[in-house]
Amino acid sequence: MQTPGSNAGERNVVIIGGGFAGTTLARRLERLLPAPWRVVLISQESYTTFNPMLAEVVGASVFPEHVIAPIRQMIARTRFVMARVTDIDRRRRLVVAETLAGVREIHYEHLVFAFGSRANLSIVPGMAEHALPLKLIGDAMFIRNRVLQRVARIELESDPVVRRRLGHFVVVGGGFSGVEVAGELADFLAGARRYYPRVAADELAVTILQDGERLLPELPECLGRSAARSMGRRGIRIRLGARASLVDADGVMLASGERIDSATVICTIGTRANPVVERLALATQRGRIVTAADMAVDAAGGLWALGDCALVPNAAGGQASPPTAQFAVAQATQLADNLASFVAGRPTRPFRHVSRGMMATTGHMKGVAQIFGLRLWGLPAWLLWRAYYLMRMPTFGRKLRIWVEWSWSMFFSADITHLRFTRSSEADEAAAAGTAPAAVADAIAPLRPPARMAVVAPTAASQTP
Ligand SMILES: Cc1cc2nc3c(=O)[nH]c(=O)nc-3n(C[C@H](O)[C@H](O)[C@H](O)COP(=O)(O)OP(=O)(O)OC[C@H]3O[C@@H](n4cnc5c(N)ncnc54)[C@H](O)[C@@H]3O)c2cc1C
Numbered sequence: 001m002q003t004p005g006s007n008a009g010e011r012n013v014v015i016i017g018g019g020f021a022g023t024t025l026a027r028r029l030e031r032l033l034p035a036p037w038r039v040v041l042i043s044q045e046s047y048t049t050f051n052p053m054l055a056e057v058v059g060a061s062v063f064p065e066h067v068i069a070p071i072r073q074m075i076a077r078t079r080f081v082m083a084r085v086t087d088i089d090r091r092r093r094l095v096v097a098e099t100l101a102g103v104r105e106i107h108y109e110h111l112v113f114a115f116g117s118r119a120n121l122s123i124v125p126g127m128a129e130h131a132l133p134l135k136l137i138g139d140a141m142f143i144r145n146r147v148l149q150r151v152a153r154i155e156l157e158s159d160p161v162v163r164r165r166l167g168h169f170v171v172v173g174g175g176f177s178g179v180e181v182a183g184e185l186a187d188f189l190a191g192a193r194r195y196y197p198r199v200a201a202d203e204l205a206v207t208i209l210q211d212g213e214r215l216l217p218e219l220p221e222c223l224g225r226s227a228a229r230s231m232g233r234r235g236i237r238i239r240l241g242a243r244a245s246l247v248d249a250d251g252v253m254l255a256s257g258e259r260i261d262s263a264t265v266i267c268t269i270g271t272r273a274n275p276v277v278e279r280l281a282l283a284t285q286r287g288r289i290v291t292a293a294d295m296a297v298d299a300a301g302g303l304w305a306l307g308d309c310a311l312v313p314n315a316a317g318g319q320a321s322p323p324t325a326q327f328a329v330a331q332a333t334q335l336a337d338n339l340a341s342f343v344a345g346r347p348t349r350p351f352r353h354v355s356r357g358m359m360a361t362t363g364h365m366k367g368v369a370q371i372f373g374l375r376l377w378g379l380p381a382w383l384l385w386r387a388y389y390l391m392r393m394p395t396f397g398r399k400l401r402i403w404v405e406w407s408w409s410m411f412f413s414a415d416i417t418h419l420r421f422t423r424s425s426e427a428d429e430a431a432a433a434g435t436a437p438a439a440v441a442d443a444i445a446p447l448r449p450p451a452r453m454a455v456v457a458p459t460a461a462s463q464t465p
Contacts, residue, residue: 009036013339014095014106016085016276017114018043018071019051020325021307024332025112026078032340039077040106042097044084046071049137050389052325055177057140058147059184060414061364064137066402073394081106085115085276090301110339113277113289113297113305114332117323120272120287124172126247131172131267134181141419143266147185148192148418150264155198166263167203170252172244173268174210176218176324176360179227181266182208183363186236191364192416206236207260209252211243216368218322219358223368226377230362271323274309285311288323293350295335299342306331315352327353359385365410 013029015022018041026041033039053067071080083097083104094105119133132143150166157163169189171182186206193199208215208231215231215238216224228238239254246253251262273287282297283290288311289297295312297303306312307328312321321327330353338348357371359381367381376384386406393399422430 010038011036011109012038012040012107013110013112014040014042014108015112015114016042016095017116017307017309018045018048018080019114019116019307019328020048021116021328021332022112022114023048023071023074024329025114025306025336026075028333028336029339030075030077032336033343037109037343038079040079040081040108041071041075042081042083042085042095042106043071044082046080046082048074050325050392051135052176052180053389054134054137054140055180055184055361056364057137058134058143058181059188059364060144060416061184061188061409062406063415064141066405067140067389068137069392069394069398073398088276088280090280090303093302108302110302110304110343112335112339113303113309114307114328115274115276116308117271117287118274119267120270121267122272123270124244124247124267127172127244127265127267127270130247130249131265133267134177143181145418145420146264147188148416151189151192151196151199151204152418154203155196161261163203164205165250165261167199167205168251168260168262168264169206170260170262170265171206171208171268172247172252172265174208174212174215174217174238174240175268176216177268178208178210179215179231180361181268182206182236183227183231183234183361183366185266186231186234187364188414190234191413195416207239207262208236209239209242209244209254209260211241213240215240216360218324219360219368220370220375223358223360223370223375223377227360227362227368230366230368230378234363271308277309294338294348295331295351296338296348299348304335304339306335312351315350316354321351321353324358326355326358359388361385364414 015026022041026039029039047068047070050067056062057064057067083099085095085097087096093108095108097104119135121128121133133139154163154166169185171178189204214224215228231238243255244252245255247265252260252265273284277284277289289305289309290311291297291305293313293315295304295306297305308323312331314321331351334351341348359367359369361367361382365379365382367385369376369381369384390399390403393402
């Protein structure tokens with residue numbers, strides 16, 4: 001193992017995680033920290049993913065590269081290291097990271113945890129094996145390909161029960177991501193169907209399962225209801241008070257004992273702590289690192305946390321901050337000020353942020369928003385949403401390119417290309433063996449014969465915690 005040498009006298013503030021929180025923090029620290037302080041940003045991908053736009057990748061409204069921003073274009077003086085942090089030696093103040101060149105140790109004076117959270121598929125039995133999470137750009141592209149595979153396959157099936165199961169997409173979770181993905185998916189299927197003449201409109205359906213009384217509990221009630229109306233008009237089935245208790249290859253079992261037949265279940269609920277947190281034995285609540293009011297985890301030991309991985313109290317209201325992009329960015333701004341104050345020997349301030357509003361898309365060119373007390377529905381809300389994320393893209397050139405492509409795609413049907421990532425060697429191997437390449441195998445695997453729709457009482461083990 002090797003410690004990449006800092007220049008003599010340099011002191012590192014190391015940030016782990018290049019998401020909304022980490023990149024905003026690095027940019028601001030660049031301006032606030034005097035020499036000899038240096039900012040080092042470590043992230044396992046070379047880009048920031050705009051998670052709120054992942055649903056639009058699923059619905060093929062945007063290309064995958066439109067929802068990511070290269071970290072190196074977002075920072076100026078920060079040193080970026082593409083690596084996965086595997087451990088932290090608190091005694092020696094070292095971060096252990098797997099880089100492209102092997103394992104490296106990076107020394108820190110201050111270390112900031114900004115590594116977000118992971119999908120947790122273990123909260124419902126069978127979900128890990130049979131449901132598709134939506135957390136990473138790879139998840140979004142996988143779901144999109146899976147949807148196209150399912151629709152293409154319906155054309156080749158003759159059993160009406162199997163056809164309906166293939167055409168039924170169930171989204172578990174009625175929060176931001178569940179609503180966004182269900183809305184995009186329904187619009188995508190409606191637009192794509194004309195290219196699949198042997199698939200009838202009523203063979204395609206999207207159901208959203210929400211274990212609560214309404215959709216979008218994060219937003220004011222009237223916006224949640226407006227989202228539900230807009231989705232209902234487009235045929236999306238909204239099941240409120242529906243708790244998934246078991247997922248299998250044929251669909252979902254609800255806690256009520258009802259079965260819902262579906263070949264594709266998308267999971268948007270459940271998060272778990274990053275494995276690094278588990279190894280550090282820090283105080284956590286529901287997988288989030290508990291911080292002091294100024295985001296310190298152990299100020300004397302140089303540890304701080306923010307964003308989705310942290311449970312940060314909000315002095316405006318006294319509640320814990322919600323895990324949203326807006327709060328991650330606000331915390332980053334405040335933490336940069338606090339770190340600059342701390343190293344200068346000045347007092348730090350508690351985190352305080354009054355939400356400026358919230359937005360969610362409910363389908364292609366449709367959304368709901370509440371900004372500075374103003375409520376918006378439909379296209380205006382959706383345009384505001386797009387404008388916000390466009391503003392956050394780095395460099396004028398990138399903004400312009402994406403703006404042109406987004407505007408263009410508003411007027412044309414979604415792309416139905418099913419991109420397979422099969423390499424020549426795999427295709428050759430499969431051809432020689434007379435089998436399908438791995439990327440296709442799942443799509444053509446035989447589906448089980450129509451299941452009897454037995455009503456099975458949920459067992460104690462299958463209750464969602
Ligand atoms: C599908 C979806 C839809 C959403 N919709 C909305 C929405 O509409 N509105 C809203 O406000 N919020 C939404 N959110 C939540 C929002 O995206 C998060 O609150 C926000 O991204 C949190 O920022 P973060 O920087 O804390 O974490 P992230 O953005 O998750 O970034 C964490 C970074 O850490 C890196 N990382 C993780 N582990 C390691 C490691 N061991 N070593 C190095 N790097 C590591 C990751 O690669 C990633 O770059 C949504 C989230 C999802 C998944």
